[in-house]
Amino acid sequence: MEERIAENHHCGICEEKKRQGIHLYNMFICTECEYNMIHTEPREEKYQYYLQKLKNINQPTMFS
Numbered sequence: 001m002e003e004r005i006a007e008n009h010h011c012g013i014c015e016e017k018k019r020q021g022i023h024l025y026n027m028f029i030c031t032e033c034e035y036n037m038i039h040t041e042p043r044e045e046k047y048q049y050y051l052q053k054l055k056n057i058n059q060p061t062m063f064s
C-alpha cells in the first residue's frame with residue numbers, strides 16, 4: 001500500500017523537504033531515504049544513524 005503525497009514534507013531522516021515519500025506514524029520519510037535504508041546493511045555506519053532516527057517514531061511525544 002503506497003500513499004502518494006503531492007506537497008513538500010520535512011523528511012525525518014535527511015531533514016530535507018521532499019515531495020515524495022511515506023508516512024510512518026508521525027514521521028515522514030522520503031523515497032530516497034526509504035530506498036537507502038532498505039539498501040543499508042547492519043554493519044554500515046549509516047544503519048545506526050537510521051536506527052536512531054527511527055527510534056524517535058516509537059517514542060510518542062507527550063502533550064501536557
Ligand SMILES: [Zn+2]
Nearest residue numbers: 011014030033
Ligand atoms: Zn529523506
